[in-house]
Amino acid sequence: MPLLLPILLALACAPLAYVAGRWRPGASAWVGASGAVASLVALGWELTLGPARLVLPWAPTWGLSLEFTRDGLSGLYAVMALSVGALVVLYSRAYLPHHLEEKGRPARDEVRFHVLLLSFMAAMVLLVTVDDLLLLFVALDLTTIVSYLLIGYDRDDPESRAAALLSLVLTGATSVVFFAGAMTLGLQYGTFSLPLVFERAATSPASTGALVCLAVGALGKSAQVPFHFWLPRAMAAPTPVSSYLHSAAMVAAGVFLLQRLYPLFAPALAVRDGLLAIGFLSMTVGSLLALVADPFKRVLAYSTIAQYGYALVLVALGSEGAPFYVAAHAPCKAALFLTVGAVTQVTGKKKLSEVSGLRHSLPVLAGASAVAAAGLAALPLTVGFFKDEVFFHALVQRGPAFMAAGLVGAGLTLAYTLRLWWGLFGGKRQDVPAAPRLLVAPVVVLAGSVLAGGILPGLLVEPARAAASAMRGEPSTLALAYHLDARAENLLAVGAWALGALLFATRLAWTPGLARVLEVVSRFGPELGYRRLLHLLDRLSTWLHELEVRDLRDRVASVLVPTGLLGLTVLWVTPLRHRFLPGTVGWADLTLVMALVFASGAALATLRARGHMVLVLLISCVGFSLAMVYAFAAAPDVALTSVLVESVFTLLFAGLLALLPSRRLERAQQEAQKPRGRDRISAGIAGVSAFLLSWSALSHLQADRVGTQTVKLAEVAHSPNVVAAVLTDFRGLDTVGEMSVVVAALLGVTSLLRLKGKR
């Protein structure tokens, strides 16, 4: 099972790091990073072997198995997750101690962070390698859970707790919707296994509803409009979290899902058009917000929303460049996040308006981040150039309107990237202490890879093609090369640069106005809707709770009244013949009827009883009359028992009354005689339904009951008294149980009324 090796190595990272961390907190990051690198190496070796699948038995009851795939798509994303993961873990080794010190937390909490980060990496690797709809969802939710824990890592900080909850709710909610879609598809095709699903989808396309559900899950994960607002809030997390989850991993998961499931979406043009619109919308919204945001991490967060909007557009267009776009974007964005993290750590500042001119103090960081920024803005000689190249290529095929939109988008990207970099490193000189080497090194590595991809694009062609063909299920002809001619893509790129430069140069003129407009607009955004909805639900909840029953009497009534009404309804609607038989009354029944009348009279009298003693006597009167009934009904055992029980009970009640303070009793008495109208109604409903239900039951007596059999068997059981035989022998188990009830009640009594001094 060679396919498992990288996955197992990735899964092993977190536990290994935990063990190492128990030994020495600092070691966890190194162990985790080396594990990630080992997994990366194993993956690289795997990928040279070509595509493969692995199926392991899992839950045969549901026909589920653990299915893994190794193809271009999973390879590309896994490499991304592992390599960025390793770098970020190392970076956090340098970042975290300072962060923890600031928050006043012990240094050993660092291990938890590394473990969570590595768990996230493992979840991500799992997500991209599984080949089963259900497993996709499981891995997706794993990333949700770990991201909740990571975003809420500063658990003493209310803001980060709120951000964590928001991201949990939004990504969790959308992924449940995804699951509903997956379940629909699973039922439609009779399997969750992706290759089979794709195969069957070729003949019968997936239902639009299911596809929309799947898309919602992906959009929520990738922070696309209208679910985008969780991402900026999630920037409350420590920077390594943002740089990993919100550049290369978690947000990538959503777009990855769409790429993985592309064969399902391919024939559904309406859904794809919807995705296209959302992609453009996210692009615009993200870019504009990135242009005016002040905290650097927010700029990057909005940029992420915009960039995944591009990726979404590519998927919606069915472009073969979609996987490549995400892969090219990831190192650039991660490097920039790491840069701003380093800046924050060195300066203690978080906003663009608070820093400037850091290039003098942090030259290496400035240089490396310049490369990353160039990559993000798609300048030549970086891998980013090609991401826009494929983007433009896809747009060109759709016509001028799309081309114009792409041009504006790319221009905006350049503008905000310039604004960010210049804001940090350009302008008036500020002197700050040098950044620790471990904070800078990952940025340099990432920048190096961005540059390498830009200079030697040929290296990237193969993986990009493999991923594209895995996504679209057909061989890819994707080409990545510099063409020094006036083709549309190049013209668009040049146009975008010009636009970006223009926007950047004139930024002082339009920024305040745009900021004001956006502020007004964003007040009516989906975030407001979310808040309103939640608030409304809270109000509804409180209102319902105010209405809720809290009185003991109403709690009892709420059991009996619905039961009574339900019973009456059932009697009303069930077509049963001879529902009610009045029965016959002979002279022999006279005594019985009289005893019954006596019992009823006593029961009615209890309602009028003022004093407690009278009440108790009336209750026992009911009991004795019923005992009489049983005696006349030829049930002497029952009669005897109920006489004795009634006597004991009367005395116990009397004892209780003697116990209770008389003033309290009197006070309670005065209150007791003021019944509410609804109590009468409840009692009426309960009584009427009890009457009708018992009448119905008594009208349908089965003549041949087990009782007759027991009479015959009593002699065999050596017991002339049949009732005794039933009690002790035939149904002896009942009696043992019943006596256990008595003992349990006894235990309850003794624990409620303890002997003095034994407490």
Next chain:
Amino acid sequence: MTAMTMPLWGPLLLPWVLASVLAFLDGRRAWVAWLGIATLAATLVCTALLLPQAWSAHPPEFITGDWPVGVGIRMRADPLSVVYALVSTAVLLGTLVYEHVAGGITSRSFPSLVVFLGAGLTGVFFTSDAFNFYVFFELAMTSAFALASYGETARNLRAAFTFVVVNLMGSMLFLTAVVMLYLTTGTLDMQSMVAWGQAQDPYALVVPGTLLLCAFGVKLGFFPFHFWAPAVYRDAGPTVAALLAGALANIGSYGLLRFGADVMPQVLAYARPLLEVLGAASILYGSVLALSRRDTREVLAYASITQAGLIIAALGLAGGEGLCAAVALALAGSVDKTALFLAQDRGGERARRAYSVAAFSTAGVPPTAGFWSKAWLLKAALAQGHTLLAGLVVLASVLSLISLFRAYQREQWLRQGAALHRGTGAVVFALSLALVATGLWPEPLLRAGRDAIAGLGGLR
């Protein structure tokens, strides 16, 4: 009965005898508590040993005194009985261990009553006789009545009083229903009732069926029979709340499955629209009300109403899949509730983790047991074309995610310096581990759900 196979009376007798012995002893002593724990552990093992037999073609059964069927009481251990007994005993065991290690038992009779509760539950699950069901049911209920006031503050007593009075109504309804069943069918043996129902007019069973639904509704606590639950779960001690919500509520779901799906499948089919409405109402009511509650235990109480609603809705779905989902929901929910109620009590790192795991499970987030049970319900609902119910399940998941994690973040023990107790942490950790393990390898849960239903009267 060879030496190798576990006799059916083993798990039945063991807690019963030892509960009687424990009744003599002072439960506040450590060794007595450990004896109670050992009893429940042994019961658990004995029940587990019944598994292979229960899964065989002829589940183990006996009739008391070897009398003819109907005259004697038949006990039977089919898969449904065994899985319910296993989970309930495990929950009781965890709770008893928790109470003991959390600082000692403060009442003389606590261990004995918990074991009596265990005996009652095992009896309820194994009996195949309607009246015997009532007797064991009363044994479990009375032990719970006696346990409900544990702690004995004014608050606990108030909860106990509410619990006892409301549940007495439920017991009364149940007794009436059983008697009506006997009067109508002439037998108390469940298998014979199945036969009667197939031969005669099933409409005659509708009235007792309605009463049973209401009686079990009170135990399970679904809308509109749930009004006692929030107050009791909030005001009873945390251990007691765990016992009531985790173990005792199982009687409700089991009873509905046993009487509904096994004894009176025709009546169940007849009641489907009603169950759907009640289920949907409980799901909505529980999830919405949980949102604004600030007391964690109240949040959990409403979450358990949602859970009850899901079970009812699952029963309301036609076909076996819905019933399977109901079993899985009940089993997973039982462990969830116990873990949640216990974890919110003391705090500590492990309790915190356990709480979040159980909360994820309740909300149906993988990889937890709760995910599979909700997935099953979703699957059954979608397979029936019941999009509305599927939507409700999704909504309930989201809302319970919000309310449970709001409570999680609000709790004091989230902050630093929460008391860390090794023993209590270990108990809740074990429960959450079970949830995750089932989530990662769902086959046991799925098989339990599928096979528990396979032998029931409705599908035979």
Next chain:
Amino acid sequence: MILIASLVVGLLFACGVRMVLERELVRVACGTVLLTNSSVLLILAGSFPERGEAVNVQPGFPVTDPVLQSLALTAIVIGFAVSALLLTLVHRTQRAHGSLRTDRLVEAELKRAHDTGEGTPG
């Protein structure tokens, strides 16, 4: 006979419910006793039509269903045990709250809920 018996069952049940819905703990306990009585009566009412001699049965004579009798006995005993427990609980509850009135329990419950800052959305 059937009609009369079920009427009495209904009447006892209604009186019991009416008592349980009273504002006072002792009456609640009394109400449950009445409710138990009504269900026992229902059990035995099943054997009214064919009642006979339970002791020393001679072949051919009518017989009161012994199973119903034993069910009634069991129900009586369980009802008795639970009521004893309930009485004790009434005693303890009134001592803890200093009142026999159920609305006092509600007040105490609401007060506690109010103290924990309940009722405001979080």
Next chain:
Amino acid sequence: MRSFVPPLSRMLVRPALIIALALWLKGGGQVGGGFPAGALAGLVVLLQYVVMGREQARRYVAVRYAALLAGVGLLLLVGTSFLPVLAGYAPVSLFPRPGQPELGAGAFHLHTALIFEGGLMLIVFGLVVTVIDRFALSTSTEEESGP
């Protein structure tokens, strides 16, 4: 209230207990059984409590250890029902089994049902006496400490 009631109630103890015993032993053949027997015995003790107070009533050993008696009763009950399983019989098999000869004469037969009923009697007696005892005890503390 110095009247004839206290001596009378004391005099009632023995006959009542004898009737209870008779109810127990004849339960198999005629009306009676363990439950009424236990309730009757409990009733007599109850009378002692009501008439003579707790201290006087607790002169009897059986009253002081009533709760324990209930436990013994349950053990008897469980033992009679379940010990036969160790010999391979079904649970709740009473002896003599159907077809086996009976021992005894007249209305009185030796039968394990007797032990069974005896357990019943002890439990019911235990419950009744314990409840009244605790109530009585509670009254005396109530007077001391108040609500």
